[in-house]
Amino acid sequence: MATKTETKKKQPRVIMFSTPTCSYCKTAKQYFRQKGVRFKDVDVSRDQIAARDMLRRSGQQGVPQILIGSKIIVGFDRPKIDKLLDL
DSSP: OOOHHHHHHTOOOEEEEEOTTOHHHHHHHHHHHHHTOOOEEEETTTOHHHHHHHHHHHSOOOSOEEEETTEEEESOOHHHHHHHHTO
């Protein structure tokens, strides 16, 4: 049986593509902090290369887009996030 520490080490890489004015982005960040999920926040309003990367991955421009491992979630979809992060 895995301990909490072992489980945290196995967390897939989480990258959130967001903008400062997006309320769902703020909610997602708050949720990750509450759950102790480490994530990298990429502001696509300031990083045009990241914005193109996000569009290439999902085919969509809306934020938040959350990359968990190799899976992309468009929007703050808590059930999908919980499933992919085993929360």
